[in-house]
Amino acid sequence: MKKLRIGLVTRREMKGYVFLLPWLVGFVTFFLVPLVQSVWYSWHDVKVTATGLKMTWVGWENYRYIFQQDTVFTEQLTNFFTDSVLRLAVILVFSLVIAMMLNQPLKGKGVFRTLFFLPIIVVSGPVLERLVNEGATAVPLIESYGVNGIVEAMLPPMLARPLSSLFSQIILVLWYSGVPILIYMTGLQKIDSTLYEASMIDGANGWISFWKITLPALRPMILINGVYTLVFLATTGLNEVMATINDRMFRSGEPGGGYGIASSMAWVYALSLGLALIVLLLITKERKGKQIAIQKTGEQIAIERMHAERARNMKRKGGKKHGR
Amino acid sequence: MKKLLSLVLACVMMLSLVPAMAEEGLPPMTTENITLTVAHWGQAEAGEPEVIEALIAQFEAAYPNINVEFVAIDQGTWDQGLTNLASEGKLPDVFWVFNVPNAVANEWALDITYYMENDPDAQELYPAMRESAKIDGKNYSYPAVMFPHMMYMNVTLFEQYNVELPDINWTWEDYFELADELSHPEDYNFGISNPLFTDLFPAAYNGNQGKFGWDGEKYNFDEVWINAVETRAEMINNKICEWMTEEEKTNVLGDPGAWPPGMGRTAMHIDWPWTLAQFQTFRKDETGCEWVYYPLPMGDGKGELAIVDNGVISASTEYPREAWELSKWMSWGPQAALKRQETYRSLGYAVSRMPVVSTPEVWQDLLDNATEDLVPFYRGFLERGVNIVPSNWPVAPGWGTIEAYYNSNDIDGKILRGELTAADVAAELQAVADQGVADHLKVLLGE
CATH class of the missing domain: 3.40.190.10 (Periplasmic binding protein-like II)
Incomplete structure (x- = not known):
């Protein structure tokens, strides 16, 4: 029997697919059909009656309704994206700062890491909702000093609203930083420490090292964190857009309600989110010619070791020659 | 003595209601062996599961050929639960709804105008309960219980x-x-x-x-x-x-x-x-x-405005007459109110869900068993002839x-x-x- 020969690249690709397999199986089993169905629904007036599903073709009417008649959804969608810009910036910066601090040789580093990650595990949907309702996600000082009032008085409404919203949920926003901190830390640990040594020898201080070494090295991590955070913000149970879509599904007796409208809203939301992710990708994309190879892959490390060994051998051999 | 008197009164009234309903207005109930399903919310509240059990037992005792099954739906996702049941063609015969127009639009709710007009017990409902709950001149819902101000x-x-x-x-x-x-x-x-x-x-x-x-x-x-x-x-x-x-x-x-x-x-x-x-x-x-x-x-x-929970009869029920009767015995009818009150009392809880009928016996029962601080409230319902308007x-x-x-x-x-x-x-x-x-x-x- 002929032995099947699989190349190194194919083997690696296959490994990747094996890791992807659970997600693919889940997607095909649970999501694919509803996904296609929801596109179909979005072109219909859908009623789940006592005797079965009743669908009436309406074409693009549901989409027209969303943009021309529905005042709530488009406003919430705009608010979500304006809020997200600010929140994304705060989460990305805050988690980077914390990750850099936790990456220092501290005593009890593991405890601090756990503490920052804990809210993600502990605070599930209903708990989070309760905390928000109780006002536990706002800093009382911000309210007692009337910071929101000042913001609203000083800035145009377009800027004031997202800022006030950010202040009123600042603790919540910081809670969302658990996973980004972990991702940043992975990136930080992969940076070759000799680069910092070399830059110090060249006279760079910590500030310059951060901008010239740390930040460029973390660029891919910023993208991953950006995508993760945006998707997280978009799908959290506290998201108003999601709540509206969910609510409209079961209001088929009212104008602007029903599965048809809710499906078209969901697609508008998903496509807008897709666009936002593309923009994020473009912003964080590494420019050609500016790439700095400061992160080492496993192969690079192996190659470097090999070179170092060769150099040592050469040196030894050379030394012997000179000795003669 | 008072308790005994009210119990006797309630029993007499319940017995008198059964033949009256069959004779006046409505067609007779089936004699076939059938099963009806019913769904109410509030099951997390102390005393409500016992009330449901007692109400079902009372109905099954009055109509031994009908078996009643309670369908449990999570109150937090009530509409989703109903939608899922509807998509499977398994809506309960009788169920409560948060939003009547949606139930009508989804074709879940049966037009019950005929029953509302012809059942003598329905005439005991506060007039505004029947009138202001109409949609396009028809009754699709019945008031189940109320929370008066x-x-x-x-x-x-x-x-x-x-x-x-x-x-x-x-x-x-x-x-x-x-x-x-x-x-x-x-x-x-x-x-x-x-x-x-x-x-x-x-x-x-x-x-x-x-x-x-x-x-x-x-x-x-x-x-x-x-x-x-x-x-x-x-x-x-x-x-x-x-x-x-x-x-x-x-x-x-x-x-x-x-x-x-x-x-x-x-x-x-x-x-x-x-x-x-x-x-x-x-x-x-x-x-x-x-x-x-x-x-x-x-x-x-x-x-007087009161918060009212509403129910509907499923448009897909095979037994609309029997489902209507079940709705009455499970929530809005005088016999249901008396049983609810009696069960709450036996458990030592205060009655929070009030009757939607103006039947004096029902309110007298509440007054007779009220704590001192609640006497003026119940006397108000008995003596003032107020019309209760349901939350719209x-x-x-x-x-x-x-x-x-x-x-x-x-x-x-x-x-x-x-x-x-x-x-x-x-x-x-x-x-x-x-x-x-x-x-x-x-x-x-x-x-």
Whole structure:
């Protein structure tokens, strides 16, 4: 029997697919059909009656309704994206700062890491909702000093609203930083420490090292964190857009309600989110010619070791020659 | 002795009802062996599972050929649960709904006008319950249970300011006079709290009207609404109505989230039966205040708004006649009310879900078994001949539109701050409401 020969690249690709397999199986089993169905629904007036599903073709009417008649959804969608810009910036910066601090040789580093990650595990949907309702996600000082009032008085409404919203949920926003901190830390640990040594020898201080070494090295991590955070913000149970879509599904007796409208809203939301992710990708994309190879892959490390060994051998051999 | 008498009375009444129903108006019940399904919410509340069990047992005893199965649906995702059941073609024969128009639009609800008009027991329902719940002239829902508004009278404050408690036949004019006398903002004691006048005045002064003047066909932003919203603003601005700021609550009550009515700071507080338990127990102990519970004051229209839970008969039921009967025995009928009351009493709980029928025996049963502080409230229902108007928001078309417009434009707030007068905005609200009703009916009736 002929032995099947699989190349190194194919083997690696296959490994990747094996890791992807659970997600693919889940997607095909649970999501694919509803996904296609929801596109179909979005072109219909859908009623789940006592005797079965009743669908009436309406074409693009549901989409027209969303943009021309529905005042709530488009406003919430705009608010979500304006809020997200600010929140994304705060989460990305805050988690980077914390990750850099936790990456220092501290005593009890593991405890601090756990503490920052804990809210993600502990605070599930209903708990989070309760905390928000109780006002536990706002800093009382911000309210007692009337910071929101000042913001609203000083800035145009377009800027004031997202800022006030950010202040009123600042603790919540910081809670969302658990996973980004972990991702940043992975990136930080992969940076070759000799680069910092070399830059110090060249006279760079910590500030310059951060901008010239740390930040460029973390660029891919910023993208991953950006995508993760945006998707997280978009799908959290506290998201108003999601709540509206969910609510409209079961209001088929009212104008602007029903599965048809809710499906078209969901697609508008998903496509807008897709666009936002593309923009994020473009912003964080590494420019050609500016790439700095400061992160080492496993192969690079192996190659470097090999070179170092060769150099040592050469040196030894050379030394012997000179000795003669 | 009283208990025994009321029990005998209830039994006699129940026995007399069975043949009466079969003879008058409605066709006879089936003699086949069938199974009916029913779904009610509130199963997490203490006493409700036992009530359901008792009601089913009572129905099955009256109709031994009918087996009843209770369908458990999570209350938090009630609509989703019903939608899932509908998509499988398994809607219960009888079920409660939060939103009647949606049930009608989804073709879940059977037209029950015939039963509503021909069942003698249905004539015991408060007239406004039948009339203002109609959609396009038809009954699709029945009122199941109600939570009437109650007046929590703080006897301690009445005594402190030497004011006598009113008669139960009091009017809204009496209420405002008393509020004035009892209000002492310098002591942080107030005459009234929870000023729901826009909810309550249309029923009180115009009779069969719900919030925003819903009369079964249209909303009415008329003089009564103008008076209600302006009175509210006046009471708050003159510090007759409790409206303490967080700062005041912190300084006076020691907690920015404190609830002044529960801390004995208001003489007449409007609330519902579901708050009763805490006032009768720990609020009383913590504050040292005594409360008695009154019916709401009356207006010329003799109507009173109550929060009502609604049910429907499934459009897909194979046994509509039997399902109608089941709805009656499980919730709105006099026999169901008596059984509910009896079960609650046997468990030692206060009755929070009140009957939707005006049947004197039912209210007499409540009065006979009431604690002293609740006697004025129940006497009010027996003696004053009030017509109970159901909360219109689960039933009235266009509600979502007018409510969203009203809240997003902060109408109450603007009138309170004097940025707007009620008369200025009434016509605009009327137009929005009319359009909302028209648009909703168009969707609802598929025009």
